[in-house]
């Protein structure tokens with residue numbers, strides 16, 4: 097789906113400060129439009145997960161706003177956001193290991209009628225064809241990649257216009273990382289979803305992203321077109337530093 101910056105954001109974050117007993121992320125501003133991947137990258141501990149959790153209503157918000165189609169949903173519980181069309185795939189605990197793939201997908205479609213659920217499962221399996229043969233497998237027997245696919249597929253059951261993905265490639269090899277980001281994450285945006293992608297693998301994420309927000313110590317220090325960051329070695333050096341160089345050296 098073509099995107100244009102004139103299109104209003106489906107999700108926007110304004111001057112957000114959030115965290116635990118004290119704020120961990122501060123002064124966060126983000127716009128997410130349909131068909132876009134916005135990558136939030138930065139070193140371990142930068143506050144990327146906390147930011148997603150703040151949007152998902154699971155950590156404390158100190159100031160600022162989260163809006164969905166212009167409507168204030170700041171601090172709204174995840175259950176409420178799910179009904180409004182936000183799908184959140186956390187970094188951990190994203191799937192039920194002791195259940196079959198099919199059962200995970202059915203649970204993901206809990207708001208649908210039995211009939212809608214069956215139809216939607218077919219559509220989701222078209223997005224993730226390898227899951228079709230694994231529908232009756234227990235998730236604990238799957239590979240890391242298949243498991244993550246199941247986690248994303250579960251959230252896709254409600255066809256959420258907005259997807260929040262926290263390190264979907266965390267357990268994957270360099271080759272699988274590139275494939276998941278290109279063939280799954282980018283593909284979801286191309287289907288019209290708005291994807292907020294948190295990744296520690298910055299270079300790989302920027303390859304599939306439209307926009308990049310680089311976080312350091314709880315703040316967004318660069319907000320720019322992903323291509324611009326990729327094409328400016330100096331920006332990579334300063335803001336992504338050693339992690340980007342390691343990633344490049346490892347061939348990702």
Ligand SMILES: Nc1ncnc2c1ncn2[C@@H]1O[C@H](COP(=O)(O)OP(=O)(O)O)[C@@H](O)[C@H]1O
Nearest residue numbers: 116117120138139140141142143144145146147
């Ligand atoms: N439950 C928590 N309570 C207090 N501080 C936390 C908690 N979880 C994370 N933090 C702190 O928040 C900061 C950012 O962590 P996190 O959002 O997980 O970063 P990232 O996802 O970028 O690696 C870290 O300093 C971390 O120690």
Ligand SMILES: [Mg+2]
Nearest residue numbers: 144145146187
């Ligand atoms: Mg994290």
